[in-house]
Amino acid sequence: MFIELDLQSETPIYAQLVDQIVEGIASGELKRGDPLPSVRRLAEELGINLHTVNKSYNLLKQEGFLQVHRKQGVIVHPDGMPGVTEAFEAKLQRQLRSLAAEAAVRGMTEEAFTEESRSVYRDTITNRGGG
Amino acid sequence: MFIELDLQSETPIYAQLVDQIVEGIASGELKRGDPLPSVRRLAEELGINLHTVNKSYNLLKQEGFLQVHRKQGVIVHPDGMPGVTEAFEAKLQRQLRSLAAEAAVRGMTEEAFTEESRSVYRDTITNRGGG
Amino acid sequence: MFIELDLQSETPIYAQLVDQIVEGIASGELKRGDPLPSVRRLAEELGINLHTVNKSYNLLKQEGFLQVHRKQGVIVHPDGMPGVTEAFEAKLQRQLRSLAAEAAVRGMTEEAFTEESRSVYRDTITNRGGG
Amino acid sequence: MFIELDLQSETPIYAQLVDQIVEGIASGELKRGDPLPSVRRLAEELGINLHTVNKSYNLLKQEGFLQVHRKQGVIVHPDGMPGVTEAFEAKLQRQLRSLAAEAAVRGMTEEAFTEESRSVYRDTITNRGGG
DNA sequence: GTGGTCTAGACCACG
DNA sequence: GTGGTCTAGACCACA
Known part of the structure; x- marks a missing residue:
């Protein structure tokens, strides 16, 4: 993964994670339908708490950037992004x-x-x- | 004063206050050397605690936007602003x-x-x- | 902890605390990355209010002597000290x-x-x- | 007078005044027996409060740096300085x-x-x- | 009157 | 658990 966290930053980790994923989508590194690591795996990779990853994924789901499938796991929303609300x-x-x-x-x-x-x-x- | 706070916002009150004062300086409403209300008065006007105002003033002092002039109280820094650090x-x-x-x-x-x-x-x- | 405060001194408690911590770093008793007690614990140990400890920690953070590491709490800045500004x-x-x-x-x-x-x-x- | 005050400094004015007078003695600009301006005059010159000058003079008198004569006013102590206490x-x-x-x-x-x-x-x- | 300091107790976000 | 924020009320130094 391309994600870099700054544990000293005053920006919460979950927010940094949200930002980085959005930037990944913006740059084209993550495309529609692309899979993201499972909560468990990403948490392990980044050395952070499960809850933190979960919070980020949930926020991104709520905003409409991600989709959570039962079996396929988490993917970038395949039907396009939310637009300027x-x-x-x-x-x-x-x-x-x-x-x-x-x-x-x-x-x-x-x-x-x-x-x-x-x-x-x-x-x-x-x-x-x-x- | 021209300051409007949103006490329900997730942005801390002291940070809103900092922003509003900086915007006041940017707009020219507050000019170099202009006095600001005392912490107690502003706190009363805004219906918040004096420590909250104090925190904002102190942050702005550290950044070089405000000066605490003995006797004159708090004023906009008369010698110009900090520049792009x-x-x-x-x-x-x-x-x-x-x-x-x-x-x-x-x-x-x-x-x-x-x-x-x-x-x-x-x-x-x-x-x-x-x- | 090695900290001794004089609560009767005219030097503010938070300033004494700042001094003592800096002296601790200077003497090598506190090394880069070393953890410091939480604000609550240190406040209790010293018999002072947690806000007073907090103020000291914040000052030292601003100066670049300490870092607030998410999860690890407060530590001596691991990347070296600020230098002669x-x-x-x-x-x-x-x-x-x-x-x-x-x-x-x-x-x-x-x-x-x-x-x-x-x-x-x-x-x-x-x-x-x-x- | 050679005295320069910084009204923005966090050092109290009376303390700055004490410092400056001591520095004046150290540099030889003020010699034993030399007169200092009256409280009233110095306060006026510096644009500060009478009480402030008074406080400085009193501190310097207590320390043994100055002498206060009924009619001659305030002078640098003619009998030499206090020594290292x-x-x-x-x-x-x-x-x-x-x-x-x-x-x-x-x-x-x-x-x-x-x-x-x-x-x-x-x-x-x-x-x-x-x- | 001012700002500075300290205490006390509370709630919250974060992890 | 942690630090961050806010409130409340108090005393003090300064001018």
Whole structure:
């Protein structure tokens, strides 16, 4: 697996795991219908608690990114991704507002902030070839 | 004060307060040297505990946004803001990466994401005072 | 634990605690990656409030001396210590200047002051564990 | 006067004032019997409260650095300075220990720390010609 | 009046 | 179990 966790981070492990899986889907490393490791295996691989993996998978299932089959286990949702919901739009704006405000106060221009966003978006989509 | 808190939010109150003050500085509503309410007054105004306000003020002081002036109380740092530190750059990229990945997965294009960032940045530095 | 607090001192308890932990690291009694007691346990051991311990731990975390490892609790930072920052250099000079001035006025020679510094430095890094 | 206060510092103003006067004596700028401004005048010059200056003067009088005459006002003690008391020795060691420990942890060698002390002592005694 | 410190007790998220 | 957050109420140093 391509997942790297930072156990010192203040970001909860389950949230890091969610992020990494979403990034895996964004980069194309994980495609529709692709299988994910079982809860037990992934927990063992990463050296973390079963409950933690379970929480991440459940969140991703609720959001519509993953599907849980009885026997096939966990797979990336085969029918496509959820789309831009109101909830996501709200979250996006809220977090961007916080970042933009601090960036502006620290002297980052609109152009610099915008280009940073663009650059990160591109990296996220493409920068996964090493895995 | 212009501060609005969501006491039900999962975002800690002190963090919301930090964000709102930074946004106040970004929008120009708070200028260099401007005084902020005392911890007690702001706490009373917002209906929260003074320690919560204190925590926010202290974080902003550490970051270099605020100064605690003996006698004058807490003021916006008069000598300019901290600038884009490595720590901020790292935080910015980390959070943008997470947002960009989810945006991409949900079908948001690079252009849409970039323009959203630009738009939010603009709103942040202008959309105050008119409300 | 090796920590001794003077609850009557005008030096805040949390600051004494910070000092003692740093001295513990300096003396080698605390090594990289070593675990520290939980805030609750240490607070109980020392007969102080857990928030006071928490404040000390947080300060040391910010400075880069400690790490909060998810699950392992608080540990001495395993990747080495922060190094001589500008902030520390400034603090060092400011405090030394004050001490040196009073020492000089009281008739302490440069040699005496310098040797006192050397002697204290040596004691600090060796005078533990044997006690 | 040669006194510069930092109203943003976490060091109390009265303590800064004490330090500066002691440094003035150490550097020779203030000699035995030299007059100091009246409480009222110095407070006005520095733009601080009467009580603050008073507190500083009283502390310096208690320590034996200053003398207060009925009519002549405040002067540097004409009969020489107090000498190295036990109390000062204790304070010196306590503060040096704290500084030395942090210096050691940050990788400063004994030689570097010792030379820093020597250098600061020298500056304190001589570096006052500009006033 | 201010901010700084300390205590006490509570709930929560995390793992 | 852990640390993180919040509340409540208290005392103190400072100016």
